[in-house]
Amino acid sequence: MKVQDFDPRDYLRLNQFPHFLCPGCGHGIALRALVWAIHELELSLDKMAFVSGIGCSGRLTAYIDSNTFHVTHGRPIAFATGIALTRPDLKVVVITGDGDCLAIGGNHLIHACRRNLEMTCLMLNNEVYGMTGGQVSPTTTELRFTPTTPEGNIEPVFDACELARSAGAGMVGREVTLQTPALKNLIREALQHKGFSFIEVISDCTEIYGRKNDLGSSPEMILSQKSSIRPDSYGNVVDVPFRPNFLQTGILSENERPEYGEAYRGRILKQAPAEQSSSK
């Protein structure tokens, strides 16, 4: 597949443009990488379902020309479970954010990893609740300022990938929007994975979070994605870090655990005696 073949507009609902993302927001790059991966895998958008929650990340589904569901805050994985289990003919992708996925929806992430039902979950991590004005999130870097941490954030950063790996996700990976082709390749791997695949996409909120913390312009923020996600200079002033100071990217873990839908169909449906349902 040649790169030149790829035009993201073939996969987007152009009548929904101009999009509502802020200038410099990294979410658009993530969306591009996603449809690029779909293009390379030659997947049909008719046979896919995209489920998103609430927040900036949640709005992305509206731009994908497919079966798209913008559901309640924190619950996209729960909705996707109902779709993926009953419709194995559809490839299900969840698009969520750090607040949607790790705070209000944290429980669903843990159990989706444990169950290992086939779907791909993209968590766009911009470190804040951008939609509501940039409040602190579970992934806000220590000591940074937000409207709800006026003295700097004293909570340690949540390592979503470590959580997903520990909870048993079939595949876990992380990539930065700076390296769009690498992100595309990682999403491609995830879409082909048999089981629950979790990708943390390091994105940026330049307009709100960037300004508030004087992190520079959008290109400057993107360029520093790998170097200063957790600057060494911060040391361990707040707490024992939840993730290493050096940001690991690429596929971080993979396993061959049974896929939930297949296990259900293989064990539960096959073993149930046909009919005789209500008689004893």
Add this chain to the structure above:
Amino acid sequence: MSGSFSLQSLQGNHACALGAIQAGCRFYAGYPITPSSEIAERMALELPKVEGYFIQMEDELASMGAILGASMGGTKAMTATSGPGFSLKQENLGYASAVEIPCVVVNVMRGGPSTGMPTRPAQADLMQARWGSHGDHPVIVLAPDSVQEIHQQTIRAFDLAEQFRVPVVVIFDEALGHLQETVDLSSAEKEQRVMRKWADKSEKDFQPYAITEDGIPAMARPGDGFRVHTTGLTHAESGFPSQKPEVVERNMDRLLGKLERNRSTIEAWEAFECEDAELLVVGVGISARSARSAVRRARRMGIRAGLFRPITLWPFPEEALRNQLDGVRSIIVPELNAGQLVTEIERICPESIEVKPLNRVDGEAIPPADILTLLKEQGEKVR
């Protein structure tokens, strides 16, 4: 369920599960909670036999989300819970109302508030069932009063959900959930079950929330090529978000009007000894059963008493109640709460009719004798 006995002795919760299977439910997601857990347990046993899916989710929110996902994918779906779980369901129940996803939610009511009395009956979620989720939203609530009726109304809940693209709540108290009675399961097999209207693949420029004559848009099945967007944001006919006042108003009118215009199909009630009644008892569930017994005894004593029992609790069959009010001097409203249904009766009745609440909040059902005593008292008063 061919090959099975159509007459069975069942508890209410099991009759509910079997009714759901007969109605075509093929996906159940739930979370254990007393006194409704037998519904989940029976579904776990029955669904695999009909190639259906049962999944115990991590919490009540997820169960509600999962059944909506399954229903959007085209599978009839249900969940069941009790008060504390019902509170958690409200979030996604509102989503189902707003984006019009057919689904059935069963609430086996126990004593509240909060954790309350898990094993005791109550009827304290009657208003929550109507207004539990934020914003104006359509919902149908059915309130059976016997094991047979739990079976029937669960089936009807699926039919109504599919016909009107709304969540339907089936609500009954712990006493009925665990009551064991003989049920005829065969009635369901004589009727044709309802399935939602699917969008026609040949249709050009399909609008997922088109303003149609009946107000119920056809649903696009994912995978059929429609590529529709579904959002809990206020949306236009196209399915995409809109905050234009005229678009919002048009959609809300349709959303709320689709049930309002079809009240005659949705409303169901029982009028027992109402024709010449001077005294009326209005009640649901276990309280209605006590009331029926009290009305019988009152009649034997020469008191002209009757029972009006809404089977469709919401929308409340108010026209049907009004039609019974000729000659009625007083209405007694027994309910296992501090006074919920009574506010609706007071709203409907003219001031000339005295409305007497009869409440119990101690986890015990109201015995027929208590209703009879009040019937006698009121009988004296109106004479």
